[in-house]
Amino acid sequence: MKKLLCIIFMITLLAAPALRGENGDTPESGEEGAGSPFNQSKFVPDISLILDASYVYRNTRDGEYEKLHTPAITLVPAEEERHGHEEPFLRNGFNFNYAEITFYSIVDPYLELFAVCHLAEEHFGLEEAYFTTRSLPFGFQLRAGKFLSGFGRLNEQHAHYWDFADQTLVHNAFFGEEGLGEVGARLTWVAPTDFYLMLGGEALQGCNTRSFGNEKILHVDGSTVEDGSNGPNLGVGYMKMSFDIGELTVLAGASGAFGKARINHGLDRAGKSGTAFTGSTYILGGDITLKYQLDSLRFISLQAEYLYRSMEGDMFRNDALDAMTRTEAQKRQSGLYAQLVGKFSRRWRCGARYDLLQMNRVEESGVEAELPENMPRYSGMLEYNPTEFSRFRVQYNFDASRYGTETGAYEKKTNHEVIVQANLAIGAHGAHSF
């Protein structure tokens, strides 16, 4: 904040004589200048821009890769196409991943506001925009707006803070590319204990299309399959605790998300097959981080997270002749990641990550589908950080989590990926938490 204010102050100081010189001493022109009694430039919030771009080599051609998916977890490409949104992925060659603009400022003595705009080449998205209280007593804090849920460890972190270039398989599977970011409210409480203990609860609209959803689902004939939610659809609760043993920091958390599922993949499109799922979903998660500081500049950190998802309800299918069937369906899925990251000098970091989609049990009318389980991905990365504002990373992925269905059966397709990533930040960007 101070840094930015200082810059703006300098600019206004420098610009003021120039303005006066050009416009003379007319009061009208002075009104906009630094000398104006109504000048508000000192109240400009902290603004920063983050840029993320990468070069990718993958042994699979883009067209082929597009058709791969993770059975019963990510969707078959045909279904996505019908639903009108394609999962974006890193293409071979140059990728402009995103630019992110962040705004932060204290609103008044009681509130502060934070917003992140996510800019892709052709679209603008509001990733987060929320206010947080700064004056509630007894360790309470209230947040409302659109924000990333505090579920688990990785979900709340922005992509530029991740230790690897891509999202973990399990977060992508259960929450989608943007993570669990929802409109709602959160209450957290920090306990007055000697170690860190935090409890949080969130009431969210629950529009996440991977596990929840709050939109009405219609059939082709206009009849209602499932009503839209009339209020918050998702509840999230978590507990986090942390303590130090010498130079070792332990952070552990347990989280749960409970909501109603309304997932629609083109059930209402006439003359085409489509599916929808309605029912209830819960996701449970456990996370642990162990960070050992070797000295002032070096550390080694182990971070792992496990997620389990259960979905129970009804599966609706619409065929090409618009005949709809309804079956009882149950999904039980789980996944995890574990990553080891070391910072060995002021500028260099390296790490390894193990990603796994583990359990994958889907039952319809009591019949269990034959689906692949234990789908892994192995990653290694090396990072060069010239300063805290720039980062260059090389990452290798051995990805055995994707399948093709060209022959009718699930056919594993192993992908080798090399990602060279650049991530830069300018402006007044706030420090990151642990």
Next chain:
Amino acid sequence: MKKTLLIALALLVWAPSLFANKLKVVTTYPYIASIASQIGGDRIKVDFLARGDYDPHTIIPKPSFIARLRKADLLIINGAQMEIGWLPPLLRQSANPAVNPGNPGFLDLSHSVKLIDVPKSVSREQGDIHPDGNPHYYLDPYNIPPIARSILAKLSALDSHNAAYYRSRHDEFARIWGAKSAEWERKFASLKGKRVIEYHKNFDYILRRHGIILAGTIEPLPGIPPTSKHIEKLEGTIAAGRISLILQDVYNADDAARHLSKKFGIPMVKLPHDVGAVPPAEGIISLFDEIVRRLGQ
């Protein structure tokens, strides 16, 4: 079950208030804690966050710090943006409005002294630059008394019952400090006019105060590790002018300083930058004793 839980929760909330008679002071760095306890004595409970032997700019924001800030009555910081890279998220997450900037339980010590090297313009082209000026102002014995006065004023305002106690402890500390400063001053006199090389601009206040000339820094820009090109340039400087000492901190890699020291036969001195940076520097007085002792060797 519910009843037990409620009782447990009530105990958890209520128990700390049993020990509430002492003012709980949290400081970012150990040197502040040392000055605060000189004044506060046994009437306050002082705790610091960052380790004294670590780089003060890049402290890992451990969640356990949040727990300590959560319970603090007073937070004292160095300021001048030294904590900007690690403290703000901790303070936000601690959900303790009392110790936030603008509230009585917050004290920024940089406001009690005059900072040097305030840049005319700032750009990150210049490295990890501090727009408010050099933040290592406390490494000058003459800046300690105004710091102590600010802490005295703050403690007395928050805990007026003990104001007289704080005043007498402060006056005693000021007296000792005055005598110590005179002693250090005499030792510094022999260094006047000498030219030194420094790794990071940690000791500029003390150098400037005593007329010691800074001929160059081992890091090319603040926060940027030395490059071979920069070291080459520095070697030129050393070859051209008589350099008496190479000052190195305890947390940065000292290979460049060692190399220069060996090549030109100039002694390298590792100076503590904070209380706890080296074992003999266990308090604010012994910190300066140790700096002066190491410089005099």
